[in-house]
Amino acid sequence: MNKKKTTVKPEGRIKHMLRTNYWLTPLLLVSLVFAIVFGISKIPDLSNTIQGWFEGKITLKEVRKVSYDEYLTLKSENDGTLYVVVGQESCEACKELYPVLDKFLKANNNENQFNIIQIDVSMKDEDSFKDSTLNESKLSILQNEIKDYNNSALSSPTIIKYEGNTIKDLQVGSCDYSTLLDFFDVR
Numbered sequence: 001m002n003k004k005k006t007t008v009k010p011e012g013r014i015k016h017m018l019r020t021n022y023w024l025t026p027l028l029l030v031s032l033v034f035a036i037v038f039g040i041s042k043i044p045d046l047s048n049t050i051q052g053w054f055e056g057k058i059t060l061k062e063v064r065k066v067s068y069d070e071y072l073t074l075k076s077e078n079d080g081t082l083y084v085v086v087g088q089e090s091c092e093a094c095k096e097l098y099p100v101l102d103k104f105l106k107a108n109n110n111e112n113q114f115n116i117i118q119i120d121v122s123m124k125d126e127d128s129f130k131d132s133t134l135n136e137s138k139l140s141i142l143q144n145e146i147k148d149y150n151n152s153a154l155s156s157p158t159i160i161k162y163e164g165n166t167i168k169d170l171q172v173g174s175c176d177y178s179t180l181l182d183f184f185d186v187r
Helices: 010-020 024-040 046-055 068-077 092-112 136-150 177-183
Strands: 081-087 116-120 158-163 166-172
Touching (some): 068 081, 068 116, 068 136, 081 092
16 A cells, blocks of 8 residues: 655644654743743843833943932042943933943942942923933033033933043943943953
């Protein structure tokens, strides 16, 4: 007798394999659950990242957010090194920098204890900032300070390194982990 050989279409190969090898289905399901449970724990701040994707913003977890007035007070009282992250919630370059900066701070801040804060310069509407202590004239003071330092405009994001009340360095825009090591003098 001739047995008729059945051919399986390419799109049905996986279904056919699962039907003929019944033991494979539970193995694949257990492997998938294992990969999800142990894989997600390795991704830092996954919930923050996913929330940021849906809301169009990503925030810094490792940096204390302060009002503009608090920033001015901390800066005036500063006698060491103070790092100030200036950014906006919906800024594309901020979305690139913030996860890298969080990762850097998680890995390095315990030993170095960076004095680092964040001010948000996001606009609530055309005429006002989300930070009620911030206004155009106050922001122009910071803009002029940066312009006096290196003849450039305030950009988002910018990390400002103060020694006392004086700007010593700027990191403008998004950057990689290696650049942060150099900027924070960790190497």
